[in-house]
Amino acid sequence: MTASVPVFDGHNDVLLRLYKSQSHDPVSDFLTGEAAGHIDLPKAKAGAFVGGLFALYSPAAQASSGFMAQMTGGRYAVPLPEPLTMDEARNSVVAELAILLQLERASAGAVAICTTTAEIRSAIERKALAVVVHLEGAEAIDAELRFLDVLYAAGLRSIGPVWSRTNVFGHGVPFHFPSGPDLGDGLTAAGERLIGACNDLKILVDLSHITEKGFWDVARLSKAPLVATHSNAHALCPSPRNLTDKQLAAIRDTGGMVGLNFATCFLRPDGSMRPDTGIELMVQQIDYLLEKLGEDHVGLGSDFDGAVVPEAIDSAAGLQALFVALRDKGYSETLLGKLGAGNWLDLLQRTIG
Incomplete structure (x- = not known):
């Protein structure tokens, strides 16, 4: 029997799902397993999901209903929620971080927040789920970057x-x-300061949601490898969230990384969210x-718990179905190991240390 390929994942939204859960004990639900959601500890173990970048994300105060349901039919322009105030963003980020801290404390060593690649490798070796804290959208951080230092002290090592x-x-x-990705302006002056601070602190900068102008602003300013934790190729699926060949070349030339996004709207030629x-x-x-x-520069960035994924995968428990398909295509075990976890660990060694 072929061994499972360990997966270190570039992006998931499980902390947002737990934050929004109606359960009286979402921490226990995650540790013991539940029907809802893509990731919990039993599903992770079943699919050889050994860790990843876990996002802190601030939802809109009044989320629009049917957001993903509007992404269908081959042509759409889904209205975005209104911008958040810093207090609104900060409240949910702190709450999600608190859930993660409670998870680690309640897990008896089965979940480990990691701030270095050595800590990630150690957690994987002892079969603990290795969690790297990521911030998806920096609304919770003030323009003076004071809260960045607070989040860094709490374990933050990656920011979109x-x-x-x-x-x-x-x-x-x-x-x-x-659409192409050239749909707005790039970084502001505060954004340029943020990139410099991330470089100084060795915080990974994620380009997955930024405009094309913003991408090239980061490419101009950053001293670190360019990384898109959960994006795909625009040539195959013309979503503005996907990367053009020119962007892919820039990522390659800096020794960067792209994590394959499982969201079907970034896979399908018609851009639809369909299981x-x-x-x-x-x-x-x-x-x-x-x-x-x-x-050496491709991995996985599932977007679990933040998107509709192919039903053949369904959850973290079904991850090995992808590796079966890749084996059938002729991929070697060495390459599968790189795609599963090896490339992410190498990239993180060169970014967060």
Whole structure:
């Protein structure tokens, strides 16, 4: 029997799901397992999901209903929620971080918050779930970056300066289809200061939601490898969230990384959020990313608990179905190991240390 391929994942939204849960004890639900959601501890163990970048994300005060349901039909422009105040953003970020801290404390060593690559490797070796704290959209951080130091002390090691909403640091790409990524301005002066501070602190900068202008602003300013934790190839799926060949070349040239996003709207040629999406589209994306980036610069960035994923995967428990499909395509075990976890660990060694 072929051994499971360990997976270190570039992006998930499980902390947001737990924060929004109606359960009286979401921490216990995560540790013991539940029907809802893509990731909990039993599902992680079943799918050899050994860790990843866990996002802190601030939802809109009044989320629009049917957000993902509007992403269908081959052409759409989904309205974005209104920008958040810093207090609104900070409240949810602190609450999600508190859930993570409670998870670690209640897990008896089964969940470990990691701030270095050595800590990630150690956690994986002892079969603990290795969690790296990521901030998706920096609305909770003030323009003077004081709260950045607070979050860094709490374990933050990765930041996407923007989600798709505009904030004080820059502009994100809206959910339009089909479209290129050149849909707004780039970094603000505060955003440029944020990139410099991230470089100084060795915080990974995630480019997955930023506009094309913002991408090139980061490329101009940053001394670190360019990274898109959960994005795909625009040539195969013309969503503005996906990366053009020119962007992929820039990521390659800096020794950076792209994590394959499982969200079906970033896989399908029609941009639809539909679970009846074939796993072959994931394989096609990986083939293309490997062609453009090389085998040392591609991994997985599932977007679990934040999107509709192909039903053949369904949750973290089904991750090995992707590796079965890649084996059937002729991928070697060495390459599968790089795609599963090896490339992310190498990238993190060169960014967060």
